[in-house]
Amino acid sequence: MNAIARDVRYAFRSLLKAKGFTLVALVTLALGIGGTTAIFSIVDGVVLRPLPYNDSQRILRLVRISARGEEASFSAADYRDLKKDATNLSSVAGYRSDIVDLTGRGEPVRIIGMQTTAGFFDVFDAPPLRGRTYHEATDKPGAAVAVIGEAIWRQQFGGADSVIGSQVRLNGTPTEIIGVVPEWFRHPGKSDAWMLSPLDVPTSPFSLDASGNREVQYFTAVARVDRRKSLVEAREQLKSIGARLADEFAKTNAGEALDGRPLADSMVADVRTALFVLMGAVGFVLLIACANVAGLLVARGASRRRELAVRTALGAGRGRLMQQLLTESLVLAAAGGALGLLVANWALDLLVSVAPENLPRLDEVALDWRVALFTFAATIVVGVLFGLTPAMQASRPELNADLKDGGRTGTARTGARNVMVVAQVALALVLLIGAGLMLTSFSRLRAVDPGFRTTELITVELMLPLARYDESAQRRFYMGVLERLQANPLTAQSAMLFPFPFGGGNAQAGFQVIGQPEKPPAEKTVAELNSISPGYLQTAGLRLIAGRDFAATDGPDSPPVALVNEAALKEFGGKNPIGEQVDLGSPVTVVGIVSDARRRSLDAPPRPAVYLPYSQFVLPYMGAMVRTDKSAAATASAVKAAVAQLDPDLPVGDVKSIEQIIDESTGQPRFRSFLITSFAILALLLAAVGVYGLISFTVTQRIPEIGVRLALGANPWQVFSLVIGQGLRLAVMGVVLGLGAAVLATRLLRGMLFNTSATDPLIYASLALLLLTMAGVACYVPARRAMRVDPMRALRSE
């Protein structure tokens, strides 16, 4: 113990003495460990950490998989059958989100509510903060009770205990608040309140009778696996129930399957690979940092050869020397780790602030004991990793030579540093290529023409509470708002629509042209449904290719009409669609063809789409789209004024420009590109420092040799080429290795790239060239120094 304490003391003294070395090493380590820790915090919070519910790994998200392999919502009938037969599940719940107006306590407030079945809190077994939650055993459908979230409790009820048992009106319905759940209970998404459904299923948002119709699918289901059963058994049972329903109700369910996915996995499925790729990328940065510090230590070891030779001459064994040198590395790593935590804290704030809002579980990301433990482990690994090779090398002194000249003239000991520089260049190139691919992909994604004009277009959400607005009231409201908007010069070019492009809303239906042969269920075309008002095409900038636009005469009682897009034309078997009828549950006549537009995302090509007039197909989730050169705030005021004339209690929803919506929809690729590019730049800088450090060190070591060369008649430019050549040879080796490694590593990126090959030769070549240029620049300063070596002085020092 005494020896270790002595080594630690000596390490501190020795590091404090070599201030420049210590500073560079600490900054490098702090960046490497800090970056890795920050990304680990995100990976841990989003992917690794269990959900904060009791026995959360037993919670499944139930999924219906359509014949086309797409996930679909549940119908009431399918849900009831599943709940009855799934004996391996201890509880099952269905839920759907709703916009809820909370009234009865001063100002009306619009919150995001979740209408759930009674088993919801049986599935999400979490203790409430106040009061109680509702359960299947104690609360029957129809009891008007709700549980609210901690944030709303504090904001709207002042955090008072008296809220329990109090009555409020939720969408006009008197409801008793029975409990408050803690802030971390956020499932699903950003819910503020959970309301018990009046039925054994969530109520349908559609005017259709949903209870027996398996085609009306509108809610999500979750379940908890019985403690006596395994996840595998539960999933097998779900699959067999799905198969039975597909047989029994072939008309609606043929080809469909049922399954259950662990909730945590299903929440992060879209981002898991991306986050692990980012973790790998920052791991590369850490490795480069380690190689850099190892290089510095080798250089330092070379300058300490006399000291180590003296220690050996005095009887220190190799093990003893290695212990001392490794202790120094670990002390350095520990200090780097402590600084790294500070860097991580700062970097995490930055990352969370630039992370896309739709990154799941972002609010669970934190620097806590798990992250601290990771940092501690990383520090130890890093300390050994960068300390071992230099320690092994330095603990093997060539006694006689080192005692005589202190290792001043040695040139053969750069081997380990050469390897480290080659490794750094290779790793940096892999990261650069990764970043190049991601940036290219992102810029190509952003260059996609969505099919509509994206400038000067403002959207305003106008969701209606179902409790107060039946179908005809919805229609009256939206028509009334549009009429007022069009009468206002500021918002004269306006339209109503559902859904907003890239907004997440979605409606679709089976699409069958009447008179065309019917396709088997697995090949059946599903069309995206849009509800629009007259004037939408002009407002959004869609082209009418043939036929006519909707008109005011297309009212609720007129014959049903539709517009189809270009992607739907192939369904008409070569016939002119105008005048043809399509079956969307009932026949609808096509009156026009419009240009394609992307609706779900920029990377999803347009699918067959049907536009229906809002007078004939109205939904309570519509919004206004306004073409204006005025600000979003001015537009919002105009829309608010129009809404207030019709319903003073109705708050308007989010006001966003289309550009803003597109920005948000590309948030995740932008975040990935931003991070990997940041890591690549950091790696490039660290690799440049590594190359510079090695070449500079080598020049210092080779000054006597350079003196000899100059004495023999080498001109300064020949010396310059010698030094540059040494650096570039190493860089070329690193580049060759890096190109090979990049071909393998970028396979992981394939799923994240848009219109970009993971082996794009132009990107590979240009980034290899960039790295070589960087290496050349890094060698330039030491090479210039070598040119200026005074042969006289160099030879004297020899």
Added chain:
Amino acid sequence: MNASAQPLIRLDGIKKVFYTDEVETHALAGIHLEIQQGEYVAIAGPSGCGKSTLLAILGLLDTATEGTYTLNGNEVANLSLSQRARVRNREIGFIFQSFNLIGDLTVFENVELPLIYRGMKAAERRERANAALERVGMAHRAKHLPSQLSGGQQQRVAVARAVGGQPSILLADEPTGNLDSKNGEAVMDLLRELHRGGATICMVTHDPRYAAHADRGVHLFDGRVVEENVGATA
């Protein structure tokens, strides 16, 4: 660059002053010296008398503060760095006290190095380097690294490197300083043999025994030539 009527080297009033913050050190205080083609000159004197400074100026490794230096009839004091490198490479061969072989290069590559700087073709380089190594009796060690040779052998390689380019003059700075007496004598024999073959040699030494090998001795003291005498030649 050859002219038989004039000396190979002519120094007129060469002074060298080293300036530090407060001190001005006169290493050479007005040297006048001529060295004829084919001559063997020994520069001797006590430590600090300016021998090595003089040799550095002769070898164009350093510049004089004052005075003129004519090599083969050409004034060389004011040449650019590249021009000096070229003259050094073609006209001067160095033999150092500590050999100064490059540790990472083989014996052959060390001897070949000045010829590479000269831009000579590979075949000619090979021929010249092999001939130089044969001359010093080290051809059988051509593929060895310097670290695998004894001090005497290393110095013989250094001599081969110096003569390989057939320079106008060999400058030897204490060539026996790092050798035992037996190896020292062997190197001196080698230099004498080169001289007999026509080489011009200028050697710095503080050992009178070795100085006696030269045709002429030049004694320095405090940066001045204080005595010149014609020595014995073998």
